[in-house]
Amino acid sequence: MPELNYVSAVNAALHRAMDEFPEAIAFGEDFAIPGGVFTASKGLRDRFGERVFDTPISEAAILGGAIGAAVRGRRPIVEIMWVDFFLVALDQIVNQAANVRYVSQGELTAPLTVRTQQGVLAGSCAQHSQSLEAIFAHVPGLIVGLPATPQDAYDMLLSAIAADDPAVVIEHRSLYFGPRAPVSVDGPIEPVGGARVRRAGEDVTLVTWGAMLGAAVSAAEQLADEGVSVELIDARWLAPFDTATVTASVEKTGRLVIAHEANVSGGFGAEVAARIANEALWSLEAPIVRVGLPDSRIPAAPVLQRALVPGAEQIAAALRETVAVPA
Amino acid sequence: MTPTTTTTPAAAPAGPAGAALAGQFAAMLRIRRFEERIEKMRHAGEVIGSVHLCIGQEAIPVGARAALEERDALFSTYRGHGWALACGVPAEALFGELLGKRTGVNGGRGGSAYFSAPSYGFYGENSIVGGGAPIAAGAALAARYDGSGAIALTAFGEGAMNQGSVHEALNFAAAFDLGVIFVIENNRYSELTPTKDMVRDDELWKRAAAYGIPGVRVDGNDPLAVRDAVAEAAARARAGEGPTVVETMTERLVGHYIGDGEAYRQEGEVAAAREREPLVVARAALLDGGMSADSLEELVTSVEAEIDAAAAAALAAEPADTTTVREHLHA
Numbered sequence: 001m002p003e004l005n006y007v008s009a010v011n012a013a014l015h016r017a018m019d020e021f022p023e024a025i026a027f028g029e030d031f032a033i034p035g036g037v038f039t040a041s042k043g044l045r046d047r048f049g050e051r052v053f054d055t056p057i058s059e060a061a062i063l064g065g066a067i068g069a070a071v072r073g074r075r076p077i078v079e080i081m082w083v084d085f086f087l088v089a090l091d092q093i094v095n096q097a098a099n100v101r102y103v104s105q106g107e108l109t110a111p112l113t114v115r116t117q118q119g120v121l122a123g124s125c126a127q128h129s130q131s132l133e134a135i136f137a138h139v140p141g142l143i144v145g146l147p148a149t150p151q152d153a154y155d156m157l158l159s160a161i162a163a164d165d166p167a168v169v170i171e172h173r174s175l176y177f178g179p180r181a182p183v184s185v186d187g188p189i190e191p192v193g194g195a196r197v198r199r200a201g202e203d204v205t206l207v208t209w210g211a212m213l214g215a216a217v218s219a220a221e222q223l224a225d226e227g228v229s230v231e232l233i234d235a236r237w238l239a240p241f242d243t244a245t246v247t248a249s250v251e252k253t254g255r256l257v258i259a260h261e262a263n264v265s266g267g268f269g270a271e272v273a274a275r276i277a278n279e280a281l282w283s284l285e286a287p288i289v290r291v292g293l294p295d296s297r298i299p300a301a302p303v304l305q306r307a308l309v310p311g312a313e314q315i316a317a318a319l320r321e322t323v324a325v326p327a
Numbered sequence: 328m329t330p331t332t333t334t335t336p337a338a339a340p341a342g343p344a345g346a347a348l349a350g351q352f353a354a355m356l357r358i359r360r361f362e363e364r365i366e367k368m369r370h371a372g373e374v375i376g377s378v379h380l381c382i383g384q385e386a387i388p389v390g391a392r393a394a395l396e397e398r399d400a401l402f403s404t405y406r407g408h409g410w411a412l413a414c415g416v417p418a419e420a421l422f423g424e425l426l427g428k429r430t431g432v433n434g435g436r437g438g439s440a441y442f443s444a445p446s447y448g449f450y451g452e453n454s455i456v457g458g459g460a461p462i463a464a465g466a467a468l469a470a471r472y473d474g475s476g477a478i479a480l481t482a483f484g485e486g487a488m489n490q491g492s493v494h495e496a497l498n499f500a501a502a503f504d505l506g507v508i509f510v511i512e513n514n515r516y517s518e519l520t521p522t523k524d525m526v527r528d529d530e531l532w533k534r535a536a537a538y539g540i541p542g543v544r545v546d547g548n549d550p551l552a553v554r555d556a557v558a559e560a561a562a563r564a565r566a567g568e569g570p571t572v573v574e575t576m577t578e579r580l581v582g583h584y585i586g587d588g589e590a591y592r593q594e595g596e597v598a599a600a601r602e603r604e605p606l607v608v609a610r611a612a613l614l615d616g617g618m619s620a621d622s623l624e625e626l627v628t629s630v631e632a633e634i635d636a637a638a639a640a641a642l643a644a645e646p647a648d649t650t651t652v653r654e655h656l657h658a
Contacts, residue, residue, distance in 0.1 A: 068465020
C-alpha cells in the first residue's frame with residue numbers, strides 16, 4: 001500500500017481514472033504541462049498526451065466544454081483552481097450541467113467531474129478563502145463531496161468520476177501537503193455517498209466534513225480526556241447526504257454538534273440540523289449546536305483569520321456546552 | 328440526414344437551385360405555420376409560459392441545417408422551435424412539448440424554451456443567453472477524440488455576442504481549432520433593445536478577426552446564402568481548421584416573446600421588414616423561376632395539412648405524466 005499525502009492521492013486517482021476510463025479527458029488552467037498549481041495533475045500530460053490539456057483562464061469555457069464533451073460521450077475531469085473562481089461560471093454548473101439528465105428524461109447525461117479546492121489558509125485573501133459547499137449542495141442534480149483524508153481524496157474522486165452525473169469534489173488546500181498515510185489504491189471504485197464514523201462514542205454526536213475533520217478529532221480527544229465520549233461522523237458527501245448514519249447516532253447519543261469551516265448562516269450545517277429535527281427530534285436531549293465561521297467576510301492577515309476561523313477549541317467548547325444540558 | 332420536410336415539392340422550378348429553393352420554402356413554411364399555431368395556442372391558454380417565436384428568421388435554421396450532417400451536434404437558443412423542426416424533430420412532439428403533454432419531446436420538462444432531441448442531432452435550446460456556446464465547443468472537443476468527424480453548430484442572437492460565455496467559447500474554440508460554427512442570428516434587437524445602441528460597431532462578424540478566425544456576414548433571409556456560408560464553415564471545421572463566425576442578418580417580425588408590446592419599434596419598421604422576409608422572397612423567386620401558382624398552392628396546402636394534423640394529435644394526447652416527475656435526477 002503506497003504512503004501518499006492528500007495531493008498525491010488525488011494525483012494517483014487521476015492517473016487511475018485516465019487509465020480505466022478511455023473516454024476520460026482532463027483539463028483546466030495550468031493543469032497539464034505545469035501539472036497544476038498544487039501538483040495534483042503532475043505527470044498526467046506525459047502519460048496521457050492529448051487527453052490532458054491546459055486551457056485559457058475561462059471558467060465558463062472549461063465547464064461548458066466539459067458539458068458538451070460529456071453529452072457527446074466523453075467523461076471530462078476538469079479543475080476549477082479555486083472554488084471562489086467557480087462563481088464566475090456558475091451558470092454552466094447550475095443552469096446547464098445539473099439540468100441535462102432531468103430535462104431530457106435521461107436521454108442525455110453529463111458524466112463530468114469538477115475538482116476544486118477551498119478554505120482559509122494563512123494570508124489567503126477574501127476572494128481565495130471561502131467555503132462554498134452549501135451553494136453546490138443546494139442544486140438538485142449535482143453530486144457534492146468533500147474528502148478529508150488521503151484515502152478519501154483517492155476514493156471519492158474516483159467515485160465521482162465513475163458516476164454518470166455531474167459531480168463537484170471540493171478538496172481543501174490545507175490538506176494537500178499533510179502527512180502521508182497508507183492509501184489502498186487497488187480496491188473497487190465505490191458508488192458515491194456514505195458517511196464514515198471516524199470515532200465511535202456514546203455521549204454526543206459530532207458531524208463534520210472536509211478539513212474540519214482534523215479539528216474535530218482533536219476536540220473529541222480533548223473531550224475523551226474529560227470523560228465525554230464523542231461519536232465523530234465524517235459526512236464525506238453532502239449530496240447525497242447520509243442522513244441515516246447521523247440519525248442513528250443521534251438516536252443513541254441524544255446530542256448533536258455540527259462543525260464546518262463555512263460561515264454559519266445558510267451553511268450545510270443548517271440542513272443537517274433540519275434533517276435531524278425531522279428524523280430524531282424526540283431523541284434530542286439538548287439543542288443542536290452549529291460551529292462555523294461567524295457570518296463575516298474573511299480577512300487576509302493570519303492574526304485576523306485566527307480570530308474568526310473555528311478550530312478544535314471552539315468545537316470542544318460546543319461539545320461541552322451540549323453535554324452540560326441536563327437530559 | 329433526417330429530411331427537413333415530408334413534403335415533396337411538386338413542379339419546382341427547373342434545375343438543382345430551383346428544387347433546393349422549393350424544398351427550403353416548404354421547410355420554412357412548415358416552421359412559420361408551426362409558430363403561428365403556437366401563437367394561437369398561447370392566446371387560447373393551451374400553451375402556458377413564456378414563448379419566443381422565430382417568425383421571420385426561418386431561413387437561418389433551414390439553410391444552416393442543410394449544410395450539416397446527421398452526425399453533427401446543433402445547439403440553439405430559446406428561440407429554437409425552427410431549429411428543432413429543421414433538424415427533423417416531428418412537429419407533433421414539439422407541439423406536445425409546448426402543450427405539456429406526455430408525447431412532448433421531453434415529456435413536458437423542457438417547455439418552449441429548453442427542449443432537446445439528441446437523436447435528431449438537436450442538443451437543445453438554451454434559455455440562458457449565450458449559455459450554449461461553450462457547450463457546443465465541448466461537443467466539438469469530443470469529436471477530436473472519438474474519430475466521428477462530427478462538428479458542432481451553435482446559434483444565438485446577436486445580443487449574446489455581449490455575453491462573456493460567448494467570448495470564452497470563441498477563444499476556446501479558436502485556440503484549439505475546434506470544429507464549431509458560431510451562427511449569429513442578427514435580428515437587430517437584444518430582446519427589446521436595439522443592438523446598435525449597445526455596441527460601438529454593430530458589424531459583429533468582424534469580431535471573428537480578433538480571435539484569428541474567419542467571419543462572414545450573409546443575408547439571413549436567404550436560406551441558400553445561409554446554407555452556402557455554413558457549408559464553407561463546415562468544410563473548414565471538418566478539416567480541423569477551426570471555428571467560423573457566420574453572422575446572418577434577419578428581422579424578427581414579432582415580439583421578443585408572445586405578449587411583448589413592442590413599444591420600442593419604429594413606425595413602419597415591421598411592415599417594411601415583411602416585404603423582405605424569407606417566405607415572401609422565396610415565394611417570389613419560385614414564381615419567377617417558373618413554378619406555377621397552382622403547384623405553389625398545392626405545396627402550401629400540404630404543409631398546412633401536416634401542421635394541422637400534428638397539432639390535432641398533440642392536443643389529443645395525454646397530459647405529462649406526474650407520476651414520474653421526480654425521476655431522472657440522477658443515474
